[in-house]
Amino acid sequence: MSTSRTLAEAVPPVADLPESKNAENVTRLSRLWERSQTLIPTLTALVLLFGMLIYAEIAYGRVFHAGTMSSLLVSFAPTIILAVGMTIVIVSGGIDLSVGAVVAFSSVAGVMLMNIGVNGWLSMLLMIVFGAVFGLIAGVMIQYFNVQPFIATLAMMFLARGLASILSTTPVIAPEDSPILLLATDWKLIDGPKVNDFTITPGLLIAVLVVLGGLFFMHRTRMGRTVYAIGGNESSAQLMGLPVSRTRVWIYIVSGALSGLAAIVYTAEVGGKAQNVTGIGWELDAIAAVVIGGTLLTGGYGYILGSIVGVFVIAALRLIITKDGTINPEYLTIITGAVLLAFVLLQRVLTRRRSS
Template identity: 60%
Template structure:
C-alpha cells in the first residue's frame, strides 16, 4: 500500500499542465515532491541573498539562532501537518499555546515543580486536541467550526487566568530549557549553539517523519486525506485515526508552549495570536496539500524556516516596514497554492 490514496479528478487538467507533468515523469521526477523541493530552493536562495545583501547570514551563530528561535514554530507546524494531511484543519493551536503558557507560568509561580508544570501545559494541549477530535469524529462537526470553537474557548480561558504578562521567576529551573548552550566555540561571537527546545523540536520532527512514513497509522493518515470513504472501505481505522490527529496537534501545541515559554520567560493571554494561520502557511509552503493526501514533515519544517528567515532578513534590512512580513507571506503562499495545482491528480 502506498503512502497516498489518489484524489478523484475534480477538474480537467490543462494541456500545458499535462505536458509538463509528462516531461517530469520521463525524467524520473516525482511531481508530488515538487512543492517541497521548491520550498527548499527558496530557502537556499534566501540564505544566499541574505549573505550577499547583508552579510553574516551563512554563519553558525545566525543559523543557530534561526533554529533556536523557531523551534516552537517547527513543533507547531509538525502537529498541523498530521491534521492537514488527513484533510482537516486546526485553528485552535495558537490559543492553546496562550492558555498553556499562562497556566504553566502561574503554576511555577505558585510553587509547582517544573516537571509538573510542564506536564500540566502539555496536558492542557492534549485536552483541547481531544475535545476538537471528539467534536469532529463523534459529533460530525466540521473541523473548521470545531477548532474555531476551541480557539475561542482557549483564548477566553487564557484571559480569565490573567490579562497581564506573567513572568517566570529568575531562579526557576524552567528557564534552563530555553538557555542556549555552546556546541562549537567559533571566532568572535560566531558560535554554534543549541538548546533543549531545539533538541525537542528535532526529536519531534524525526518521530513524526517515522510515524507518517513507516507505520500503519501514518499510511492511514495519508489514506484519509486522499479519500476517507476509500480508506474506510479498505478496513483502515478511520475514526480512531481522525481523533488521534487532533490529539497529536493539541499535544504538540502544548509542547510548543513549553519551548516558547522557556525561551522567553514570560507568558500572556495574547500569545500565539494568528500563529495558527502562520503555521498553516508554513505547512502549505512546505508542499502539503490543503485537501490532504500529499505532503512531508520535512516540507513543513522547511516552510517554517522560510517564514522565520524572512523575518530575519526584513529585520536586517531595516528599511522594510514590519507589515511587509504579512504581505510577503501572502505572496509566497499564493505562489505555492498555484504550484500545488501542478501536482498530479491522477484518476483512480
C-alpha cells in the same frame, strides 16, 4: 499434422515477453513521475530558501554565520513543533486553527501553576495535557458530531484565548528556580571568533526530536499510514477496515499536545514569561509553512521535512526584513501571503495534471 499444429498453437509467442516487460517499465516510470510531481513544491521551496539566504548574504552579509544560523534555529523551534502537528492534521484533510491560542493558554496556566507551588516538571507535563484536552474536544466534535474542522478548531481557538485572558491579562513570570528555564540553556557546539558561536538549546533539541518522531509516526506506523489514507480517500480507508474514527481523534490530540509542548519551549525562550496574547497568528504561520513545504490542503500528500523547509522559508523572509531595516515589518504578512498563494496555485496545477 494436426498434433503439430496443436502444439504450435499451445506455445505462446516469444515476442509477447518483451512487450510485457516494456509495459512494466512504463508503469514504473509513470509511478516515479507521479511521485516526483508531489515533490516539486517541496523542491521549489528548498530552491527559494537557498535563493533568499544567498541574496541576504550578498546584500547584507553575516547570514551564513554560525551565530545567525543558531539564532534562527532556536527562535523558530516552537514553530517547527507546531508545523509537525499541523502537517499531520492537513495530510488527513483537516485543519487546526487553535494551535496559537492553545500555546497561550498552556503557557499562562503552566506558569501560574508554578507560581502557586506546583512542581515545575509536573506543571510542564500539565501544559502538554492541557493542549491534548483541547485537541481531544476538537477531534470528538469533528468525528462524532460531524462538525467541520474549520469550525471545531475555530471554537477551540476562541475558547483557549478566552480562558487565557480570564486567567491573566498581564504577563506572569515563572519562579527563578523553575526547571522550565533550563530548556533555554545555551549549549555551545562551535566556539567561533567573537560572537560567531554556534549554540543550541534543549528547546531546539526537543524540536529536532519532535521532527524525528513525526517522521517515524507518519512513515513507519500503521496509524501514520492511516492518516494518509484518510486524507486520500476516507471512504476507501473505511472499506479497507482502517481505524478511521480513532485515528482522526488522535490526530487532533497529537496536534494539541504539540501545541502544549511548543508553549513550554517558547516560555523557556522568553525567560519564563507568559501572556494571554502569545501565539496570535501562529496558526497561520504553521499552515503557511506546511503548504509552502508541499503538503496538499486537500489532504493525502505531504511530508514533515517539507514543512520544516517551509518554516525556514518564513524564517528567511523575516531575516531579510530585519537585516534590511527599511522594510516595514507589516509587509511580512503580505509577502508571506503572496508566497503562500503562489504555492497553492502550483499545487492546483500539479493536481490537475495528475488527475488528467
